[in-house]
Amino acid sequence: MSEKEGLKNNVREALANENLRGALGRFGDAYIGARENAYAGKDFQELRGQIAAIKGAAAQNMEELARRFAESARSRGAKVYRARTAQEARDYIKKLAEEKGVRKIVKSKSMASEEIHLNEYLNQHGMESVETDLGEWILQLSGQKPSHMVMPAIHMTRGEVADVFSEEVKRQLSSDIPELVRVAREQLRKKFLAAEMGISGANIAVAETGTIVIVTNEGNARLTTTLPPVHVAVVGMEKLVEKFADVKPILEALPRSATGQKITSYVTMITGPTPAAYPDGSVRDKELHIILLDNGRTSMQSDPVFKEALQCIRCASCLNVCPVFQLVGGHVYGHIYTGGIGTVLTAFFNGFQKASDIQNLCLGCERCKRYCPGNIDIPRLIRELRRRVVENNGLPGMPKFVLEKVLPNRKLFHNLIKTARAAQKPFQKGAMVRHLPMFLAGLTEGRSLPAIAEKPFRDIVLTGHRPPATGDQTKVGFFAGCLTDFVYPQLGEAVHKVLRHMGMRMTFPVEQTCCGVPAIYMGSRKAAAELARRNIAAFERDGVEHIITACPTCAHALKHQYVELLDTDPGWRKRAEYFAAKVTHFTAFVAEKSDNGELPGLQRGNMRITYHDSCHMKGCLGITEEPRALLSAAGLQLAEMEGSDRCCGFGGSYSIKFPEISRRILDKKLAAIEATGAQMLALDCPGCLLQLSGGLDSRGKALPVKHTAEILAQQIAGSGKS
Structure with a gap:
């Protein structure tokens, strides 16, 4: 079956999934009002202008900011590694784990780690890598991939989740949400306490101070980054900003655009290693390793058209308002990043040929452009991607x-x-x-x-x-x-x-x-x-x-x-x-x-x-x-x-x-x-x-x-x- 035929079949299956369409449709309908309320009293156009300027300048000076970030982070005790490819990032983490005798790993939500297929790689080499974000854990147990960048398991019903959890704990559970959350806490708490390494992503990386900023709605990220004696952060180079003051507008827009919240439950800033309790009873600074991931980002930065995509703050608002995404979800896109911006990212992170069919899913309504807090003209990028596909394939x-x-x-x-x-x-x-x-x-x-x-x-x-x-x-x-x-x-x-x-x-x-x-x-x-x-x-x-x-x-x-x-x-x-x-x-x-x-x-x-x-x-x-x-x-x-x-x-x-x-x-x-x-x-x-x-x-x-x-x-x- 060709990729084009596979895409058509995936679309038909998604449209036949009433649970998927219902969940995405309900969220999409509620999102607009919640977002408007969250931005009440804010000048969205001014805010997105600030973010575009900050992220645009950072993209323009990505190499210099990466150098400065590494210097700042190292001066505060962190170890920084530049990974040109997904394989280099995977190998660094595997080698580090082997050197430290690590066999149990907990991981908080990270699209960059999904991008490099980290869990599968570590599991293949005899290490247990467990997702601790509730949605990501559900998907890991069920053998699925995220369907949304912010709400990875939005396509699943609570009945389906109850079945997945029942299989994991070997007893039948009801679909009562508080009960399911309680079971998840019980199971994951054991994983946190036994973990020898924690892996996270980051939403922002500040060159001036070497700080990484993590924005979450669950406490799992803080447990992941504090309990285990070794913390590894996988950070895409597009997350770099120049100054600590640049964090503010991104923090203002990210939760509002992602889920319609004024602020998320947890904003964690890590500048250098923090003290940790070790099994022998001693307290000393834990190891902090930060991997700056390229994997196509510098190629995007050098492209006069597509470098604009580096202004993305991964809020997924473009998905939330997309009429196509609301019907078919993220799995039809075939790769980690979904929707319009995901199609562009796939072209650079996985190859233009991988995006040659999924770019056709874009309806061209241009709605995403109006809602993007990074002020990215996603439809224009899709058209350019389409032009290059035609230029190469005819x-x-x-x-x-x-x-x-x-x-x-x-x-x-x-x-x-x-x-x-x-x-x-x-x-x-x-x-x-x-x-x-x-x-x-x-x-x-x-x-x-x-x-x-x-x-x-x-x-x-x-x-x-x-x-x-x-x-x-x-x-x-x-x-x-x-x-x-x-x-x-x-x-x-x-x-x-x-x-x-x-x-x-x-x-x-x-x-x-x-x-x-x-x-x-x-x-x-x-x-x-x-x-x-x-x-x-x-x-x-x-x-x-x-x-x-x-x-x-x-x-x-x-x-x-x-x-x-x-x-x-x-x-x-x-x-x-x-x-x-x-x-x-x-x-x-x-x-x-x-x-x-x-x-x-x-x-x-x-x-x-x-x-x-x-x-x-x-x-x-x-x-x-x-x-x-x-x-x-x-x-x-x-x-x-x-x-x-x-x-x-x-x-x-x-x-x-x-x-x-x-x-x-x-x-x-x-x-x-x-x-x-x-x-x-x-x-x-x-x-x-x-x-x-x-x-x-x-x-x-x-x-x-x-x-x-x-x-x-x-x-x-x-x-x-x-």
């Missing part, structure tokens, strides 16, 4: 043909659209396609598809009558995007009607083509850059003052990604920057040009509606209040849904690659919409319109779904067809 045949031959060739592209329009006729009912045959059947499982329009928007523009422009009219260029152009031309007409109502002249450069997002998300930078150049040139010829689009995904590409795509060509970069400065999403543009969202001459409605914040609209463009202001000013009653900014599960080709995941995310979104009792769903993204209207239609729900532009156009006084 694109599969059909995607390669579409991206490199079809999309840049407008005539071929439009002819294929016409062919598809004719082919859909036997399966079309009204404006929807509810069933497709043979290998296409999966496209309509759990979601109807909109029919391709009889006449694309570009043809309506070319043949329709438009009133002549007056000299003082603002000239606005409209970028349609593929869905508006070929599936929802009425959306383009609505945009035109609203702009005309505002006294503006809309133009449509017919040379425009796909925005390039499919190429970007499939890893073909070359194809995306070519589409960017074509679109920039098309609008330059039109000489517009503003460029608007009704699609936030297109707006994000035009405004932010084109500059990145054309960065290596100074001439095109300058043109991309000038182009990007003109780009605005339609709804934000109308809100800005209106009087607090009030458009004169609109008929006021009285309908109860709910609003869906599309991922790129809120997460990338920062637009959330503007559509609400426009809709409220038009007299519509807004009923906010729970999780209005949670993804609908579309993700373009994602809904084709992982239809089961897409459908599960869609189901949750539709339930939130239905719970509002709204008479209409408003949104601002054609992709979300496709997904949500198709989901409602396939479930027999008659709730209308409208773009803000359509709602405003319908309420223009004396409105007729534009």
